[in-house]
Amino acid sequence: MLLITGASGGLGSLIARRAADHPGHPDGIRFGTRAPDGPGQVRVDFDDPDSLDFTGVDTLLLISAGYGEDDRVIARHGAAVSAAERDGVRHVVYTSLTGAGDHLPYALPHRWTERRLRGSALAWTVLRNGLYAELLGALAAPGPDGVITAPLGAGRLAAVAREDLAEVALGVALAPDAHAGQVYELVGDRPLGGAELAAAVGARYAPGSLAEARTALSGPDAAPFQPPMLVTTYSAIAAGFLDTPDTGTLRRLLGRSPRPALEVYAKTAAASGV
Numbered sequence: 164m165l166l167i168t169g170a171s172g173g174l175g176s177l178i179a180r181r182a183a184d185h186p187g188h189p190d191g192i193r194f195g196t197r198a199p200d201g202p203g204q205v206r207v208d209f210d211d212p213d214s215l216d217f218t219g220v221d222t223l224l225l226i227s228a229g230y231g232e233d234d235r236v237i238a239r240h241g242a243a244v245s246a247a248e249r250d251g252v253r254h255v256v257y258t259s260l261t262g263a264g265d266h267l268p269y270a271l272p273h274r275w276t277e278r279r280l281r282g283s284a285l286a287w288t289v290l291r292n293g294l295y296a297e298l299l300g301a302l303a304a305p306g307p308d309g310v311i312t313a314p315l316g317a318g319r320l321a322a323v324a325r326e327d328l329a330e331v332a333l334g335v336a337l338a339p340d341a342h343a344g345q346v347y348e349l350v351g352d353r354p355l356g357g358a359e360l361a362a363a364v365g366a367r368y369a370p371g372s373l374a375e376a377r378t379a380l381s382g383p384d385a386a387p388f389q390p391p392m393l394v395t396t397y398s399a400i401a402a403g404f405l406d407t408p409d410t411g412t413l414r415r416l417l418g419r420s421p422r423p424a425l426e427v428y429a430k431t432a433a434a435s436g437v
C-alpha cells in the first residue's frame with residue numbers, strides 16, 4: 164500500500180486528486196491527514212507520534228510538514244521516519260527543498276530529514292522541490308495600486324508549478340524502486356524576475372526594501388517564525404541564489420515541458436484579489 168501524508172495541504176491535495184483517479188491502484192493508496200473526512204483518508208499527525216501506525220504500508224510519500232520552528236519540524240519528520248522503520252515500511256519518498264535553497268533557514272529541517280533517511284535502512288528518494296510559482300503569486304502580487312513592491316531586486320526565481328511537483332511525486336511513489344537512492348532537483352525551467360512578473364499582470368515593479376517587507380509581514384497574526392522565513396526568501400531570490408533553471412531533471416520526470424510558471428504566477432496573483 165502507498166500512504167500519502169499531508170493529503171489536505173496544497174501539494175498533498177493535488178497528489179491525492181491525481182492518485183484517486185489513478186487506474187490500477189483504487190485500493191492500494193491511502194491518504195493521511197490530521198483531520199480525515201473523505202474516502203481513503205486516515206489520520207496521520209506527526210505531532211502525535213504515539214498515534215502513528217504505518218502497518219501494511221509499503222511506500223510512504225512523506226510530505227514535509229514545514230511550518231514551525233526547526234525543533235518542531237524535525238520532531239515531526241523524525242517521528243514519521245521512526246514509525247516507518249518500526250512498522251516495516253520499505254521505501255520513503257520525501258518532499259524536500261531544492262539545494263539552491265540552502266541559504267534559506269528553513270532548509271535545515273529538510274537537510275536533517277534527508278540525513279535521517281540516508282542513515283536508515285529504509286529505501287528512500289528525495290524530491291528537492293523548488294519554490295512554487297504559487298508562492299511567488301502570494302509573495303509578489305501587485306498591491307491595489309497596481310505596483311509590485313516585493314523586494315526581489317534584480318533577482319529571479321526558478322519557480323515551479325506545484326501541479327508539476329505533484330505529478331512527479333505521485334509518479335515516483337508509484338514506482339519507487341526505479342528511483343531508490345536518488346535526489347532529484349525539481350526547479351522551473353525559466354527564472355522569473357520582478358519586471359517580468361509585472362509585465363505578466365499589467366503591473367509596475369517598484370521593489371521595496373527587506374526592512375519594509377519585514378515590517379509589513381510582522382502583523383499581530385504572524386507567528387514569530389513567519390516574518391524571517393518570508394524575508395529570507397525574498398533575500399535569497401534578490402541575491403540570485405534561486406535562479407538556476409532546471410537542467411533537465413524535471414522535464415525528464417514529467418516526460419514533457421514543465422507547466423509555464425509565469426502563467427501559474429499570474430493566475431495566483433489574480434486570485435489573491437488585489
Ligand SMILES: NC(=O)c1ccc[n+]([C@@H]2O[C@H](COP(=O)([O-])OP(=O)(O)OC[C@H]3O[C@@H](n4cnc5c(N)ncnc54)[C@H](OP(=O)(O)O)[C@@H]3O)[C@@H](O)[C@H]2O)c1
Nearest residue numbers: 169170171172173174196197208209210227228229294295
Ligand atoms: N516549495 C515551496 O515553495 C514550498 C512552499 C510552502 C511550503 N513548502 C513545504 O512543502 C510542504 C507542502 O507544501 P504545501 O504547499 O502543501 O503546504 P500547505 O498547503 O501549507 O500544507 C501544509 C502541509 O503540512 C502538513 N502537516 C502540517 N502539520 C502536520 C503534522 N503535524 N502531521 C502531518 N502533516 C502535517 C499538512 O497536512 P494535513 O493538513 O493534510 O494534515 C499539509 O500537507 C509544506 O508543509 C512545507 O514544508 C514548500
